[in-house]
Amino acid sequence: SVYGWVDLADIAATAAPQEIGENSKVKSKAGAVYGGLNSARGKAVPDWVCKRTHTVKKIQENKSVKEALLREINSWVAVDSLTAI
Numbered sequence: 713s714v715y716g717w718v719d720l721a722d723i724a725a726t727a728a729p730q731e732i733g734e735n736s737k738v739k740s741k742a743g744a745v746y747g748g749l750n751s752a753r754g755k756a757v758p759d760w761v762c763k764r765t766h767t768v769k770k771i772q773e774n775k776s777v778k779e780a781l782l783r784e785i786n787s788w789v790a791v792d793s794l795t796a797i
Contacts, residue, residue: 729796730796731796732768732771732780732791732794732796733768733771734768734769734770734771735767735768736767736768736780736796737765737766737767737796737797738765738766738767738768738780738782738794738795738796738797739762739763739764739765739766739794739795739797740757740761740762740766740789740793740794740795741762741793741794741795742759742762743756743793744756744757744762744789744790744793744794745757745789745790745793746787746788746789747774747775747777747779747787747788747789747790748774748779748781748787748788749774749775752787753775753788757787757789757793761785764784765797766782766783766784766785767782767783767784768780768781768782768783768794769781769782769783771791774788777790778790778791778792779791780794
């Protein structure tokens with residue numbers, strides 16, 4: 713806490729993390745796995761997919777995990793494994 717006058721140039725602002733929702737632009741974090749309710753669930757998301765930017769089409773809970781359907785690859789990935797850009 714600061715009490716008194718300070719020089720604005722001496723204060724570093726920190727941005728709050730962006731909320732991930734429908735139409736958010738995201739990237740998958742290293743180590744991400746596919747979600748959803750099909751046989752791909754639990755399989756590693758390839759590096760080339762993680763490097764690309766994706767658009768969230770829909771968010772829902774699958775097997776008690778909040779997941780995002782990524783429009784470009786038509787696959788589910790846990791929201792915790794995504795970074796908003």
